[in-house]
Amino acid sequence: MVHSPGGDPRLPDGDRLPAGVVLAPLDLAARVDEALEVQAVAFGLTDEEVGIRRHIVQRHMTYPGARALGAFAEDDARLVGFVYGMPNDRMHWWSTVVEPYLRVQGEDGWLDGSFTITELHVHPGFQGRGVGRGLITRITDGAAESRSILSAIDIESPARGLYRALGYRDLARRVYFPSAPQPYAVMGAPLPLLRAAAAW
Numbered sequence: 001m002v003h004s005p006g007g008d009p010r011l012p013d014g015d016r017l018p019a020g021v022v023l024a025p026l027d028l029a030a031r032v033d034e035a036l037e038v039q040a041v042a043f044g045l046t047d048e049e050v051g052i053r054r055h056i057v058q059r060h061m062t063y064p065g066a067r068a069l070g071a072f073a074e075d076d077a078r079l080v081g082f083v084y085g086m087p088n089d090r091m092h093w094w095s096t097v098v099e100p101y102l103r104v105q106g107e108d109g110w111l112d113g114s115f116t117i118t119e120l121h122v123h124p125g126f127q128g129r130g131v132g133r134g135l136i137t138r139i140t141d142g143a144a145e146s147r148s149i150l151s152a153i154d155i156e157s158p159a160r161g162l163y164r165a166l167g168y169r170d171l172a173r174r175v176y177f178p179s180a181p182q183p184y185a186v187m188g189a190p191l192p193l194l195r196a197a198a199a200w
Helices: 032-043 047-060 093-104 131-141 158-165
Strands: 015-017 021-025 067-073 079-087 114-122 147-153 169-175 184-190
Touching: 015 131, 021 131, 032 047, 032 079, 032 114, 047 079, 067 131, 079 131, 093 169, 093 184, 114 131, 131 158, 147 158, 158 184
Parallel strands: 114 147
Antiparallel strands: 015 021, 021 067, 067 079, 079 114, 147 184, 169 184
């Protein structure tokens, strides 16, 4: 591991946030269990769901253009948040589920030329401090695509508020994924994302 500018050999080089967090590239395939621990706490996953997602994440990271960033606590170098995404492909499972909903709204063109935010999770102890905003803006800043899409649970939540503040708008609502009890909203934004005061 490369030493951080502050000299702590446990931390990767990266951007520092005022929240006492360093943002840096993440080898998600190698650190999938750490990432899923964060997701389990933030999203309320069962052990069975974690096991299923482990295989999904590892498969996703083999896709062309897939990238991940981590948020590392400066005091102990633990992973406290992560984001990953990839250039969207209409043949990906996610796209095949959301395409009919987008088509009804006349928004299915968003499936082309977009960078998909596949997962974004921040440990509850670090939410509301700009970590999520830092992760999503940094990963999309590195995208070659001109816009970004994602899905989020279709309720008014801090996450949805953050996405709106960054320029995402609803493209389709009440989108149902197999085995997911709650409906989702698909959101899209032009890149680069807005720089806003909202934090998550």
